[in-house]
Amino acid sequence: MxxxxxxxxxxxxxxxxxxxxxxxxLRSLFVSGSATLIAALWxxxxxxxxxxxxxxxxxLVKTIFTSLIGIPTVALGFFLFMIFSRENGPxxxxxxxYTPTAIIIGEAILVAPIVVSLATSAxxxxxxxxxxxxxxxxxxxxxxxxxxxREALDGIFLAGIASxxxxxxxxxxxxxxxxxIAHVTELLTTGxxxxxxxxxxxxxxxxxxxxxVMVFGINLALNLVQRRKK
Amino acid sequence: xxxxxxxxxxxxxxxxxxxxxxxxxxxxxGEVLALLGPNGSGKTTLLKILAFIExxxxxxxxxDGKKVVNRNFEQLRLESTMVFQKTILFSASVxxxxxxxxxxxxxxxxxxxxxxxxxxxxxxxEGFEKRQAKKLSSGEQQRVALARALVLNTKLxxxxxxxxxxxxxxxxxxxxxxxxxxxxxxxxxxxxxxxxFQAKNLPNRxxxxxxxxxxxxxxxxxxxxxxxxxxxxxxxxxxxxxxxxKMTKEGTTSIDIGNGVQVIATAxxxxxxxxxxxxxxxxxxxxxxxxxxxxxxxxxxxxxxxLGSVVKLRIDVxxxxxxxxxxxxxxxxxxxxxxxxYLAFKASSVQII
Numbered sequence: 001m002x003x004x005x006x007x008x009x010x011x012x013x014x015x016x017x018x019x020x021x022x023x024x025x026l027r028s029l030f031v032s033g034s035a036t037l038i039a040a041l042w043x044x045x046x047x048x049x050x051x052x053x054x055x056x057x058x059x060l061v062k063t064i065f066t067s068l069i070g071i072p073t074v075a076l077g078f079f080l081f082m083i084f085s086r087e088n089g090p091x092x093x094x095x096x097x098y099t100p101t102a103i104i105i106g107e108a109i110l111v112a113p114i115v116v117s118l119a120t121s122a123x124x125x126x127x128x129x130x131x132x133x134x135x136x137x138x139x140x141x142x143x144x145x146x147x148x149x150r151e152a153l154d155g156i157f158l159a160g161i162a163s164x165x166x167x168x169x170x171x172x173x174x175x176x177x178x179x180x181i182a183h184v185t186e187l188l189t190t191g192x193x194x195x196x197x198x199x200x201x202x203x204x205x206x207x208x209x210x211x212x213v214m215v216f217g218i219n220l221a222l223n224l225v226q227r228r229k230k
Numbered sequence: 231x232x233x234x235x236x237x238x239x240x241x242x243x244x245x246x247x248x249x250x251x252x253x254x255x256x257x258x259x260g261e262v263l264a265l266l267g268p269n270g271s272g273k274t275t276l277l278k279i280l281a282f283i284e285x286x287x288x289x290x291x292x293x294d295g296k297k298v299v300n301r302n303f304e305q306l307r308l309e310s311t312m313v314f315q316k317t318i319l320f321s322a323s324v325x326x327x328x329x330x331x332x333x334x335x336x337x338x339x340x341x342x343x344x345x346x347x348x349x350x351x352x353x354x355x356e357g358f359e360k361r362q363a364k365k366l367s368s369g370e371q372q373r374v375a376l377a378r379a380l381v382l383n384t385k386l387x388x389x390x391x392x393x394x395x396x397x398x399x400x401x402x403x404x405x406x407x408x409x410x411x412x413x414x415x416x417x418x419x420x421x422x423x424x425x426x427f428q429a430k431n432l433p434n435r436x437x438x439x440x441x442x443x444x445x446x447x448x449x450x451x452x453x454x455x456x457x458x459x460x461x462x463x464x465x466x467x468x469x470x471x472x473x474x475x476k477m478t479k480e481g482t483t484s485i486d487i488g489n490g491v492q493v494i495a496t497a498x499x500x501x502x503x504x505x506x507x508x509x510x511x512x513x514x515x516x517x518x519x520x521x522x523x524x525x526x527x528x529x530x531x532x533x534x535x536x537l538g539s540v541v542k543l544r545i546d547v548x549x550x551x552x553x554x555x556x557x558x559x560x561x562x563x564x565x566x567x568x569x570x571x572y573l574a575f576k577a578s579s580v581q582i583i
Binding site for chain 1: 278281282283304307308311312314315316318320322330331334335378379382388
């Protein structure tokens with residue numbers, strides 16, 4: 001099958017609303033979205049702390065997080081596989097291996113350094129007097145913290161997009177802890193790999209097109225929303 | 231009447247550096263109190279303590295009859311607000327900036343809308359609601375910051391050098407808004423400044439601050455009438471000169487302040503002295519006047535600053551003098567840069583420090 005044939009068939013699959021492709025797409029969105037949210041939940045408080053405090057070793061901590069952005073997904077996936085392994089992994093008793101939950105946890109770990117690093121930079125860029133300003137206007141400590149976060153929103157937003165992109169496009173973690181279980185853990189990336197191995201180039205191409213369109217589309221939509229707000 | 235705020239033996243230190251030392255001060259309801267002092271004298275820290283964003287290291291603060299403790303610290307923030315010298319705005323519209331404190335106070339959106347248009351009117355920014363605050367000119371930004379504080383109608387309004395970075399037009403709008411808040415809303419105002427004109431004209435009382443201490447407290451007449459050593463030590467004081475004094479045959483004192491300028495004073499003195507002449511005590515004329523004034527100098531205008539109802543002029547007579555005249559006189563005399571003018575002031579207006 002040549003590329004053009006593959007492309008035509010892929011478009012046919014997409015526009016006919018093939019149930020399997022729809023299912024994989026939705027699952028990918030759910031898994032990456034959840035991973036990004038979880039990473040933000042624990043990454044933003046860390047960023048808030050790093051961005052607003054000064055302590056010995058802060059530079060080192062920031063450097064570690066920045067370095068972790070480049071962690072190879074295969075290595076992380078492999079370690080998580082060992083940890084979640086049902087036979088002798090320390091967390092094997094949870095029965096998470098080859099479930100979407102395991103992929104979410106893995107991807108949340110994978111993208112957290114992106115959230116921490118980018119959000120820390122954004123928070124550091126906020127005028128340090130914003131918190132004091134909010135307090136002069138009556139804000140409590142938590143309300144003042146929230147005012148700082150709101151000033152850093154553009155950067156935090158960027159951190160979220162970058163994390164989501166990394167999560168939805170990664171393969172290593174998804175393969176190791178999710179496997180290729182149809183209707184359970186199959187994602188766009190693992191689907192592409194599986195279909196190529198099975199020589200179904202048209203389906204692989206359809207999934208690849210969806211992946212690309214989604215990454216571009218979501219970024220475009222979010223950026224437009226962001227621009228309209230200004 | 232109970233003072234709105236009272237500081238008892240308040241000391242504040244950051245790490246090992248003491249920035250406020252043993253401050254005892256009562257702020258009366260409805261007054262405008264100026265903290266006058268050079269940079270680094272502790273004015274801003276004192277304001278931050280009164281705004282409840284800093285806690286004193288030692289001493290006690292009472293607000294509206296209540297002792298300030300950890301338990302009521304955040305609550306009291308709602309009663310006092312501060313405008314910083316450096317304008318800080320949220321990345322939002324003028325409306326959302328001014329609404330911030332009202333939203334914290336859970337004011338209804340209808341009321342917020344009304345209050346905001348009233349506050350913006352006070353700083354002459356009507357119709358600016360939808361503009362992005364950070365895209366305004368620096369003078370307009372400072373006025374937004376002032377409106378954001380005024381709209382809260384707090385018991386205490388703290389202003390840190392509110393006109394220091396402003397051009398005269400914006401400065402006079404800000405000063406008028408401050409005066410209106412005190413007059414109409416009866417807001418108690420504490421204003422930190424190193425601007426002598428502001429200290430002389432706006433407040434009921436002045437606290438002279440230097441090196442973290444509140445050295446003297448008094449009415450402007452008391453403070454400026456008997457110019458104190460603290461006041462003279464400020465770098466920014468206008469019309470303050472060093473010179474050598476000697477007694478004249480007539481019993482007056484002649485002070486040589488350099489560049490051929492001899493100033494006559496009534497107070498007897500000899501040797502090295504500092505003198506001060508209040509800018510309002512100087513009479514300005516286009517021609518030499520026949521008068522009782524013992525000090526008459528010819529000079530040219532080297533600076534003009536519009537302060538709203540008055541104009542501040544810098545005149546070089548060999549030494550630069552600052553003179554304050556009304557806007558009306560300024561126009562009548564058709565003064566421009568480099569105009570030749572005469573200065574005259576009485577020997578009794580020269581204060582030897």
